[in-house]
Amino acid sequence: MTPAAFGWLLGELREKAGLKKAGLAREVHCDPSLISRFESGERVPAVEMVRRIDQLVGAEGLLTNAYERVGWYREVAHPEWFQVFAEREAQAVEVLEYSVGLVPGACQEPAYAAAIFERGQTNPAPAQIEARVAARISRQTRFLADDGPLLSVVLDEAVIRRVVGGPQVMHRQLCYLLDLMQRPNIVIQVAPLELGERTPAGTSFTLLTMPNGQQHLYSESLTSGHFTTDPSEIVRYSRAYDWFRGHVLSVPDSAALIRCVMKGLVNPMSVQGSNADLLRPLAWFKSSSYSDSNGGNCVQPALNLAGSHGVVLVRDSKDPQGPVLAVSPAAWGAFAAAAGRGEFGGI
Structure with a gap:
């Protein structure tokens, strides 16, 4: 099956289920x-998203079966x-x-990956960006299989707080991390900022264990990657990783922190692009006892269309065209x- 055929099937199933694109997107x-x-x-959806859509359209x-039959990544190329x-x-x-800068490639959502590749380029070529994103996302396939290998990731808290690609893209990336954390072979934990200089490693690194038991240590500079099988270096970084696993947040606490950061992205998202529609109020309410005909001294709350986002909108009744604050119902x-x-x- 080709990507175009999969896309046609997705559209047919969506329409048959009575869902508009905006509704499915929400x-x-x-x-x-x-x-x-x-x-x-034109774009490759993440397998977790396909499974969710499969459920939504019945x-x-x-x-999901059609997705697995598509040759998404037959012609991908990584930098030499x-x-x-x-x-x-x-x-x-x-x-x-262990990552101190960005979400590792094995956990990146496509839009997040695209934002990274576009960074620093004056006129990025769309075809080149798409190819590089496809190559990066192709690495995730084996980890998303039911019998996939263990992927254990420790993210410095700065990684989940550093907004890449804008609030909307970052919100999707954090949501994707939460989805990955549901998989039995993927463990994602956050190293809180309070660890400070106590962390045993100040740079990102990856430890690979091969089928024969041999271990490889990998790290990157700005323009190249570095491998070593030096036993002393392997021991040093293995101990560092063991230290992280004993001192970072648990998986449930890491998920809670990620959700907290996601809530902080709601307000910036509320004024950008299509998210303005997602957070459009159904009706504004104000106090009849505190607000006069000119607005008075009152704040106005409102419910929003995207109830699943759990957002209450608040504005100054004297300035109905002014800023809108989005807060949780709680x-x-x-x-x-x-x-x-x-x-x-x-x-």
Whole structure:
């Protein structure tokens, strides 16, 4: 099956299920334009997203099976200096990663990867970016298989807080990390910033264990990759990784922190592109006792269309065209309860 044929099937199943592109995009937390590109065969969806769509359209595994039959990555190419790592990673039975800068390639969402490749380029060639993204995402296939090798990743907290590609892209990337954390062979943990200088390694590195038991240590500079099988270096970085696993946040706590960071991205997202539609209010409400005809001294809350995002919108009643703040229902409820008890002194 070709990518175009898969895209046609996706579109047919979506329409049969009575879902518009925008509606499906909200359910899988992506931009409607990305759904369009999936259906045209221009972009490769992540397997976790395909499985979710399969459930939403009631395809009973048909879409997932079709996805697995597409030759998505038959003609991909890695940079020459990276090819050795890609080849060894493809054979490794265990991959241990520590990253201080970016989400590792094995865990990147396509839009996040594209933003990285576009960085620093004045006029990036779309075809070249697409090819490089395809090559990077192709590395994930074996980790997403039911019998995939162990992938253990420790991310410095700065990685999940550093916005790459804008709030919308970063939100999708963090959501993808949460999806990956549900897989039995993938462990993702966050090293909190409070560890500071106590961390035993100040640079990103990867430890690969090959089928014969041999280990390889890999790290990168700006323009090249570096491999070593030096036993002393392997021991040093293996101990560093063991230290990380004993001092970083647990998987549940790491997931909680990632969700917290995602909530912080909601407000910037609310004013960008199609997210303005996702956070469009159904109706604004204001107090009849505190607001006069000119707005008075009142804030206005509103429910939003994307109820699954769990967002309450708030604005100044005197400035209805001004900034809008998006907060969680729990935060709004706590604020309203405290205001009702007079805890803000009439402010």
